[in-house]
Amino acid sequence: MGWSRIRILAVCGAAAAQLIASGPVEAKDEQIFQLNIKGNGVPSHQRTIRVTRGDAASIEAQADRPIVLHVHGLKIELEVKPGVPTRVRIPTRATGRFRVELHERGAAAKADHHGAPLAFVEIMPK
Numbered sequence: 001m002g003w004s005r006i007r008i009l010a011v012c013g014a015a016a017a018q019l020i021a022s023g024p025v026e027a028k029d030e031q032i033f034q035l036n037i038k039g040n041g042v043p044s045h046q047r048t049i050r051v052t053r054g055d056a057a058s059i060e061a062q063a064d065r066p067i068v069l070h071v072h073g074l075k076i077e078l079e080v081k082p083g084v085p086t087r088v089r090i091p092t093r094a095t096g097r098f099r100v101e102l103h104e105r106g107a108a109a110k111a112d113h114h115g116a117p118l119a120f121v122e123i124m125p126k
């Protein structure tokens with residue numbers, strides 16, 4: 001279905017099986033989580049971004065229109081232009097569950113602040 005993942009490095013069979021099970025791409029020690037934003041949502045398998053404290057992890061967002069992605073509590077504000085996959089590192093120093101919100105660009109932005117979360121970032125203790 002909607003698997004769009006980046007292939008950075010060739011992986012061995014066991015690692016490939018683990019990628020399919022866990023969802024995110026792992027290149028060396030970094031996990032990259034795709035968010036493919038269409039309308040006001042992302043595919044269901046992208047709704048939970050789960051990492052362990054101290055992990056190296058990034059979000060790679062794509063959107064069907066200009067948006068700003070906001071991760072509450074992690075101080076992430078990412079501008080995304082349509083058709084331009086855009087990455088941001090997830091700080092994983094603190095544990096918790098953080099809302100990923102979608103902000104529109106332009107005049108409608110303020111009115112639409114903080115609807116239902118697009119996804120959650122969950123940072124688990126080691």
Ligand SMILES: [Cu+2]
Pocket residue numbers: 070072101103114
């Ligand atoms: Cu917000």
